[in-house]
Amino acid sequence: MGGHRYTYFCQAEPKLSKLDRFLLSPSFINRFPNTSVTALPRELSDHCPVLLRSTADYGKTPFRLFNSWMMRDEFELIVSHAWSSFVGYGAPDSYLAAKLKYLKNEIKRWRAFDFPNEVAELKRLKQRIHAFDLEAESRELNGCKLSERQDGLQKIAEIERMALDDLKQKARIKWVVDGDENTRFFHGFMNNNR
Template sequence: MVNVYGLQSPSEKKKLWEDLTRIRYEKPGKWIVFGDFNVVRYPSERCHSKFCPSCASAFNKFIQDADLKEFNMGGEKFTFMSRREAKLSKLDRFLVCSGYLNSFPLSVVTAHPRELSNHSPITLQSAVADFGPIPFKLFNSWLLKEGFDQLVIDTWSRFKGFGTPDAYLAAKLKFLKNSIRKWRKEVSKKESEELDDSILLVKDLEK
């Protein structure tokens, strides 16, 4: 796995592509090359910014010479935004060798929404896995929310059950878990509405 940060200078980029191609064939195996390549492949991968044919040609030649393939990227069309000039580019990507592609043909690449950075996070999912039901989770941040302490106290004192001590405790914890889950659902709905409003505001500001 190679994490790439592309250089600015076209000559330095070209040398980087040559070095990566050489290393690629010196070390056989399944290769994943990813990161911010700081170059695009086609004019359609830029918006409001200048397309450099020579840089794109050198980059495409590197991909061909190193026998690398690129997945179609889902999600966001562009992965980088210059907030000052509102320039959009697809600079981040995953490139894999044929061996990887043959082993994981169902792989999916996704560019996620850009929120806190000028780059969109990108992920490569090589397989779809089902790990069964999601386990119950309790985050420390919930303990700081108003009303959570009282919810636990009221629920714990309200429970009525019977049986052996271990069965009684298990049932009491399950009762508390269901109460927390219901509380979390209500709080999560409110937080989601606030987050959606904030995201819409940010998008309006970017436009």
């Protein structure tokens, strides 16, 4: 057991005991051999919370396709190129599965290359806008610099809008997975306000 050595602290007389434990079957231990137990710090209670953690491998994380990716110019080119360049064989269902897997890998490769470039571009644009703003404090900007600043602001807004769309979609996915756990609280809060 990691963390604290004892799980119970008697308040009346300073006495430490190891009371809280897990009861496991041998089949559980055989199935999850890397399981560990940790006694977390006690805060308000006289017992430590005990955490049973398994480091099981649940496989790869699922592939998610975000709607904002489809609005990018390169996405259609990547998909059409991957779809037409795939060469496979076999039964129609396994051929389609292999083709979709190939398409998924091409999209992942595109995002692995495109996303860092997008972050770097956003940083560069923000630095450029900041430089224009500092320059505008000391003297008036000419028309060329003003139009470049305006184009930069539009590009920043577009990149941030797409990132916000991704966050909204992730939130909706989390909402669907986790469920509507706060509805009772929310309605109670609203009724109290009324």
